[in-house]
Amino acid sequence: MAGEGLQQELKKRSPFEVAEQEAMLNLLRTADRLHLEFVRLFREHGLSPAQYNVLRILRGEGGEGLPSLEIAGRMITSVPDITRLVDRLEAAGLVLRDRSARDRRVVRVRVTPRGVDLLSRLDGPVVALHRRLLGHLDAYELGTLNDLLVKARRPPDEGAGVPADA
Known part of the structure; x- marks a missing residue:
């Protein structure tokens, strides 16, 4: 039975109600x-996952940075x-805020050299962690997992897969 692993982990006495729940x-x-x-x-580097994500997004954009809402x-x-979140990164010297020259109402956030340096030091450990956590899956399994996760995030078609009595 497919659900025995999770059912046992959770010490759940009865089976899951539906496969979607499992x-x-x-x-x-x-x-x-x-x-x-x-x-x-x-945490070892004084960051939260969300702060790391902001820094990665900004590094990927290069020197121009992005408005906060675009980052979000x-x-x-x-x-x-x-x-x-940006306030904390700015206080740590990892990002800077600048007003846009084209539109003074727009504030852009840029990663600082200190932020880039921190990311560079984390690049290897992050890749190593990805491999440690998912390296036991082969390329086919990883591809299938990625495809299924993308599909799960898509909104369902109206009525598709939903029984009439649901």
Whole structure:
């Protein structure tokens, strides 16, 4: 039975009500376990995963930076207060804010050389952690996992896959 692993882990006495419930709980439990490893790594460098994500986004943009709302839209996880997150990074000297020359209402956030240096020091450990956590999956399994996760994030078609009596 597919659910025995998670069912046993959770010490759940009865089977899952539907396969979707099992899949959702499996996804949440797995994400939590993997995320915790990244929390530990980034904490050693004075960062949260969200702060690391902001720095990576900004490094990828180069020297021009991005407005805060654009950064928020590119985040891996939703951040309720991007302004406060950027405030902390700025206080640590990892980012700078500048007013746009074209539109003074727009404030752009740029990664500083100190922020780039920190990211450079984290690049190797992050890749090593990815490999440690998922390296036991082969290329085919990783491709399948990625495809399924992308598909799961897409909104379902109206009525597709939903029984009439649901």
